[in-house]
Every structure is written in structure tokens, then in C-alpha cells.
Amino acid sequence: MKALTQITTMQELADAAGVSLATVSRVLNGSDKVSEKTKESVMELVRQSGFFPNETARTMAAGKSRLIAVILPDVENPYFSRLLSEIENQCVGHGYSMIFFNSKGDSEKEKDIVNKMMARQADGMFIAMTKYKSESIPVLTQATFPVVVMSQNIEGLNSVCIDHQEGGALAARHLLENNCESFFFFGRKDDDKFTGFRKELLEKGIAEEKIQTFGDNDWYSTNFDEASGQMDYFMQEKLSDRKTGLFCVNDLFAVRAIRAAHRNNVKIPDMLSLVGFDNTMICDMAYPTLTSISQPLEEIAAESFNLLCRKIKEGKNGEKCPQSIIFHPSLVKRES
Amino acid sequence: MKALTQITTMQELADAAGVSLATVSRVLNGSDKVSEKTKESVMELVRQSGFFPNETARTMAAGKSRLIAVILPDVENPYFSRLLSEIENQCVGHGYSMIFFNSKGDSEKEKDIVNKMMARQADGMFIAMTKYKSESIPVLTQATFPVVVMSQNIEGLNSVCIDHQEGGALAARHLLENNCESFFFFGRKDDDKFTGFRKELLEKGIAEEKIQTFGDNDWYSTNFDEASGQMDYFMQEKLSDRKTGLFCVNDLFAVRAIRAAHRNNVKIPDMLSLVGFDNTMICDMAYPTLTSISQPLEEIAAESFNLLCRKIKEGKNGEKCPQSIIFHPSLVKRES
DNA sequence: TTGAAAGCGATACCAC
DNA sequence: GTGGTATCGCTTTCAA
Numbered sequence: 001m002k003a004l005t006q007i008t009t010m011q012e013l014a015d016a017a018g019v020s021l022a023t024v025s026r027v028l029n030g031s032d033k034v035s036e037k038t039k040e041s042v043m044e045l046v047r048q049s050g051f052f053p054n055e056t057a058r059t060m061a062a063g064k065s066r067l068i069a070v071i072l073p074d075v076e077n078p079y080f081s082r083l084l085s086e087i088e089n090q091c092v093g094h095g096y097s098m099i100f101f102n103s104k105g106d107s108e109k110e111k112d113i114v115n116k117m118m119a120r121q122a123d124g125m126f127i128a129m130t131k132y133k134s135e136s137i138p139v140l141t142q143a144t145f146p147v148v149v150m151s152q153n154i155e156g157l158n159s160v161c162i163d164h165q166e167g168g169a170l171a172a173r174h175l176l177e178n179n180c181e182s183f184f185f186f187g188r189k190d191d192d193k194f195t196g197f198r199k200e201l202l203e204k205g206i207a208e209e210k211i212q213t214f215g216d217n218d219w220y221s222t223n224f225d226e227a228s229g230q231m232d233y234f235m236q237e238k239l240s241d242r243k244t245g246l247f248c249v250n251d252l253f254a255v256r257a258i259r260a261a262h263r264n265n266v267k268i269p270d271m272l273s274l275v276g277f278d279n280t281m282i283c284d285m286a287y288p289t290l291t292s293i294s295q296p297l298e299e300i301a302a303e304s305f306n307l308l309c310r311k312i313k314e315g316k317n318g319e320k321c322p323q324s325i326i327f328h329p330s331l332v333k334r335e336s
Numbered sequence: 337m338k339a340l341t342q343i344t345t346m347q348e349l350a351d352a353a354g355v356s357l358a359t360v361s362r363v364l365n366g367s368d369k370v371s372e373k374t375k376e377s378v379m380e381l382v383r384q385s386g387f388f389p390n391e392t393a394r395t396m397a398a399g400k401s402r403l404i405a406v407i408l409p410d411v412e413n414p415y416f417s418r419l420l421s422e423i424e425n426q427c428v429g430h431g432y433s434m435i436f437f438n439s440k441g442d443s444e445k446e447k448d449i450v451n452k453m454m455a456r457q458a459d460g461m462f463i464a465m466t467k468y469k470s471e472s473i474p475v476l477t478q479a480t481f482p483v484v485v486m487s488q489n490i491e492g493l494n495s496v497c498i499d500h501q502e503g504g505a506l507a508a509r510h511l512l513e514n515n516c517e518s519f520f521f522f523g524r525k526d527d528d529k530f531t532g533f534r535k536e537l538l539e540k541g542i543a544e545e546k547i548q549t550f551g552d553n554d555w556y557s558t559n560f561d562e563a564s565g566q567m568d569y570f571m572q573e574k575l576s577d578r579k580t581g582l583f584c585v586n587d588l589f590a591v592r593a594i595r596a597a598h599r600n601n602v603k604i605p606d607m608l609s610l611v612g613f614d615n616t617m618i619c620d621m622a623y624p625t626l627t628s629i630s631q632p633l634e635e636i637a638a639e640s641f642n643l644l645c646r647k648i649k650e651g652k653n654g655e656k657c658p659q660s661i662i663f664h665p666s667l668v669k670r671e672s
Numbered sequence: 673t674t675g676a677a678a679g680c681g682a683t684a685c686c687a688c
Numbered sequence: 689g690t691g692g693t694a695t696c697g698c699t700t701t702c703a704a
Contacts, residue, residue, distance in 0.1 A: 057697035081417040287623035393681035
């Protein structure tokens with residue numbers, strides 16, 4: 001007879017309980033076809049021995065791993081670390097474990113990860129991307145598990161995100177209300193945020209030439225020193241006598257703008273009005289505090305998780321009709 | 337005959353290659369006891385079919401999962417998100433996948449995670465804790481895999497961290513050099529940082545009553561609104577005519593102090609000199625920029641990983657002699 | 673309600 | 689060098 005603490009397999013537990021391996025399995029999986037009596041005695045033994053079923057073997061036999069992969073472009077961005085925290089909360093709260101990857105926006109890496117996760121029999125995947133046309137999208141579509149994209153609405157894939165154009169429009173409206181007369185976007189021209197920003201401004205009668213962009217890089221990979229240089233240049237060369245409005249692709253860059261404003265003696269919000277994006281914790285840390293476009297992160301995480309779970313349950317059937325959930329962003333006014 | 341793209345198991349691959357399952361396994365695991373010729377033909381088939389061996393089955397058969405668990409108290413703290421990023425880099429770079437957990441400093445959660453990870457046959461674990469006497473330590477010691485603690489030096493466990501007392505001493509010296517005459521620590525009295533801070537000040541002839549602490553909570557769980565209130569109170573009631581020095585347990589709180597200083601018209605660094613801890617990205621975002629104690633995060637991550645790998649290789653033998661690696665912190669002077 | 677046994681897809685030992 | 693096969697610890701039919 002084994003000592004209780006030495007029980008490491010269900011067979012040993014079954015022997016100790018005087019039942020069969022199959023019965024122990026049923027008890028542990030909450031099957032109803034077990035008599036209360038045997039269920040109790042088995043559970044008692046489980047408690048006493050502190051037995052945990054081997055999850056690898058479970059995965060192998062059942063084909064489900066209770067493992068969810070999460071790919072983010074950059075956890076060091078407070079927006080993504082917050083997102084990660086919310087997702088982790090959802091996963092662990094629902095009995096899943098989370099495998100995390102930092103992609104740095106590299107689509108080769110993303111593809112590798114998808115393969116790796118298929119090999120691990122992951123049940124599903126969350127991914128946030130930074131490119132609109134990532135080469136990893138086809139791979140994502142053909143994964144053996146459902147994928148939910150959390151950054152943008154991608155055709156053919158389940159997506160949960162905000163309406164970025166609407167975010168841009170909110171920023172535009174705010175800058176207009178603050179009497180700005182020329183407008184700049186720090187980020188890529190093809191960013192939906194800029195599309196919405198520009199559209200709103202044009203509709204409100206702003207002249208085309210009063211709307212410009214700069215810092216046209218992949219934002220996730222731009223190093224901040226370079227951005228700071230661009231901001232300095234902006235402060236020195238681009239400001240007119242009338243009030244200028246600056247909308248930044250994310251809060252991280254907006255804070256760089258604030259620093260550059262200090263360096264170049266540009267008064268915020270007197271000469272320059274500033275709007276960031278993501279409404280991260282750094283908005284309140286900056287001086288002056290940063291006005292920003294807020295994403296309902298908790299809802300995004302929760303709905304993403306619900307959607308993924310639904311797709312996991314649907315299995316191969318549901319994979320043909322990807323779903324999109326679009327949230328509305330909101331403006332959080334602060335001092336900038 | 338299966339189509340190439342349908343090959344999902346090593347047996348199928350073996351059939352297609354006209355060799356045995358065992359041979360395929362040898363090829364895939366880089367065994368030398370395979371002729372160049374068969375190795376080439378198998379590899380060719382692997383490439384053509386895009387075959388990936390099932391990692392779950394590998395884990396099951398070999399007993400090693402190439403899975404490493406990481407537990408952090410709070411990814412939203414930029415210090416930890418940076419640490420996570422470095423660790424992820426190490427893990428993925430060395431062929432491991434990383435399962436991530438946010439513990440919120442809850443030792444019950446930590447214990448659960450250890451059990452879960454044993455069930456998943458994790459190869460090792462990194463953990464950062466916030467309590468000196470966490471109840472999860474005994475569980476950590478008895479895990480089936482090696483554990484490396486990344487926040488403090490804990491007896492009986494592998495640890496990689498900085499000398500927190502030295503960090504406190506650096507802060508003290510800096511405040512002394514800046515002519516402060518009274519000294520405050522925002523954080524717990526029993527924090528090593530304070531021990532070192534206080535010791536250094538006393539040695540330099542500062543009177544005991546000139547050294548105080550406030551905000552004596554578990555720092556990871558304190559909500560920032562509460563901290564802001566405490567900072568306001570501090571600014572209003574605790575500053576004397578002579579210059580005051582404030583040392584904060586981390587940068588997050590130090591930034592709250594800066595905000596409170598603005599609100600209460602306290603000039604930094606004229607009336608108040610401020611030192612944070614961790615030297616996170618927010619030091620450069622604050623205004624004035626924040627002087628902080630820096631931890632060599634990249635080295636900490638790299639050495640932690642090396643240590644963990646060594647312990648994994650040693651197996652059951654090496655687990656009896658836990659190792660500690662202590663780094664030196666450094667002061668990064670900025671405007672505060 | 674219970675038990676026996678067939679997988680799940682690899683690894684690694686033992687023959688040849 | 690190569691192949692056959694026991695094995696890892698569980699889930700899940702199928703019978704009883």
C-alpha cells in the first residue's frame with residue numbers, strides 16, 4: 001500500500017480507493033454517472049493525498065490543453081501591460097493558463113508562435129498586432145484553434161477592438177473646441193486614427209493644408225530618443241502664432257511631446273493642445289496631465305474572452321463565421 | 337498514401353519516408369546515430385510537410401515540457417513589465433515557452449499556481465514576491481521543479497536580486513549631498529531599502545528623529561488615490577523650512593509625490609529632493625524628471641535564466657544547495 | 673453505476 | 689544504423 005502522500009497517478013489513487021481508474025476519472029471530471037458514495041470516498045482521498053491529475057496526460061487524452069496563447073507587440077507599453085493583466089485575469093479565472101509572447105510586431109515571430117502553439121495543442125489565442133496588413137494573418141486563419149484579434153478589425157478573423165476612426169474624430173473635436181487652428185498627428189498616415197481625425201477636421205471646415213502628420217514610423221519599434229528629436233523639431237519649426245493641436249498615436253509618444261514642450265518653452269495648453277491615445281496610467285503622471293482617448297479595456301478583455309470561449313466550444317463548425325465586436329472610445333479630458 | 341500536408345504524426349511521417357517511427361524521432365532530436373542519407377530524406381519530408389511534433393506527447397514521453405512559469409505581483413508596474421519582457425526574451429530565445437501569472441501578491445494564489453504548474457510538468461519557475469515572509473515559500477521549496485526568486489534573497493531558495501539596503505544607502509547619500517536635513521521614506525518600515533537608508537543616515541550623523549516613514553502599506557496593493565492623499569498630507573504637514581528628502585519605495589509612488597508637490601506648490605528640488613526606486617521609464621516622463629535607484633534588469637533576467645537552466649540540468653541533485661546572486665544597484669541622477 | 677481496454681503521439685530501451 | 693515496442697497518465701467508448 002502506498003503512503004497517501006506518494007499518490008501521483010490516478011491508478012494509484014484508484015487502487016487506494018478500491019475503485020477503478022475509470023471511476024476516479026469520472027469523479028475528477030465531475031461526471032454525474034457516479035454514486036454519491038464512491039464520489040465522496042474518492043474525493044476524500046484526493047483531499048488527503050493532495051493529488052493533482054497530470055495535465056499533460058489529460059491534454060494528450062482529451063485533446064484540450066486549457067492553454068491559451070497571448071501575443072502582444074510590447075508589454076512595456078502600459079496599455080498592453082494593462083491588457084495583459086486583464087486577459088490573465090480572465091484566463092486564470094476561467095481555469096485556463098496563459099502562455100505569453102512579446103512579438104515586437106515581428107510577423108515571422110508571430111507565425112512561429114502559432115506553429116508552436118498548435119504543437120502544444122493550445123485551445124485558443126489572443127493577439128494584438130500593430131500592422132494593418134500583417135503577413136501572419138493567413139497563418140492565423142488556418143490555425144487549429146480559434147484566434148481573437150484585440151487591436152483592430154481584421155477581415156476573416158474574430159476581432160474585438162474600438163473604432164479607431166471614432167477615436168481620431170474625438171481627438172479632432174477636442175482640439176477644435178480648444179481653439180486650435182493647425183493640426184498635427186504623430187503617427188502613420190495610414191493609421192485609422194488619422195483617417196478619422198482628418199475626416200472630422202475637414203468636415204468642420206479645416207483646410208487640408210492645416211492638417212499634417214509626422215513621426216511616420218511603426219510606432220511600436222520607434223525608439224524614444226528618435227521620437228524626442230522629432231518632437232523637438234516639431235516644437236521649434238511647426239508651431240505658429242495661433243494655437244496648435246497635436247494628436248499622438250499613443251500616450252507614450254504624447255509624453256515625449258510634453259517633455260519636448262518643456263524643453264522648448266512651449267506652454268501647454270496655451271500654445272499647444274495635446275491629445276494622447278489609450279488613456280494609460282501615465283496620463284496622470286505627466287505634467288500637465290495628459291488628455292487622452294480611452295479604450296474600455298476591461299470590457300475588451302472580457303468580451304474577447306467570451307468570444308474566444310464561444311469559438312472554442314463551437315469547434316471546427318464556428319470557425320467559418322468570424323465575429324467582430326467594436327467598442328466606442330471616449331475622451332478623457334485633462335490639463336493638456 | 338497521405339498527402340504531404342496531412343502528415344500530423346511521426347508515424348505518418350515515418351511511413352511516408354519509408355523508415356520507422358524510431359528513426360524519425362532520432363532525426364528530430366538530433367541523435368547522431370542516424371546515417372546522413374536517411375537524416376536528409378526525413379528532414380526533407382519534414383520541410384515539405386511543415387510537420388511539427390506534438391509537444392504534449394513529447395512532454396508526456398520525455399517528462400520535460402520546455403515550459404517555464406513566471407509569477408509577478410503586478411505587470412502593470414513598469415518595473416515588472418520590463419522584467420517580464422526580459423524574461424520572455426530569455427525563455428523564448430532558449431526554446432522555452434512561458435506561462436505567465438499575475439499574483440497580486442496573494443500567496444494563496446501563488447501556492448495554487450505551483451500546484452498547477454507541477455501538474456503541467458513545468459521545467460522551472462521564476463517568481464517575484466513582495467513580502468519578505470510569504471507563506472508560499474515552503475511550497476516553493478518543495479516544488480518538483482527548480483524555482484528562482486527574482487525580488488529578494490530568500491533562504492533555501494535560489495535568488496537573484498539587488499542589495500536593497502545598498503539601494504537605500506545610495507538614496508540616503510544622494511539626499512545628503514543635496515543638503516536635505518530631514519528624511520522620509522514612503523514605504524514599509526521593515527523594507528530593506530529603509531533599513532539601508534536609515535543606517536546610512538545615522539552613520540552620517542543624522543539624528544534619529546529626523547528619519548521617518550509613512551505610507552506603511554503593502555506597496556503592491558496600495559491604491560494610488562490613497563497614496564496621493566498621503567502625499568498631500570505629507571506636503572502640507574511634514575515639510576520644514578529646511579530642505580526635505582523623500583525616498584519612495586518605487587517610482588510609481590515617487591511620481592505621486594511629484595504630483596502632490598505640484599498641487600501643494602512645493603518646489604522640487606528646491607524645497608524637496610526626491611528619489612524613486614527601479615529607474616523605470618516613467619522617471620523620464622515625470623516633470624521634473626525623477627532621480628531613481630536603478631536595478632540592472634537585463635543582467636538580473638539573464639542570470640536568473642542561467643541559474644534556472646543550471647538547476648534544471650542538475651535535476652534532483654542540485655536542489656539541495658540553493659544559490660544567491662546579488663547585484664549592486666546604482667543611482668541615476670535626474671532633476672528631482 | 674462500474675470496469676476493462678483502446679487510444680492519444682511521442683521517447684528511449686533493447687534487439688538485430 | 690535501424691526497427692519494434694513498452695511506456696508516460698489520462699479520457700472515453702463499450703460491455704457488463
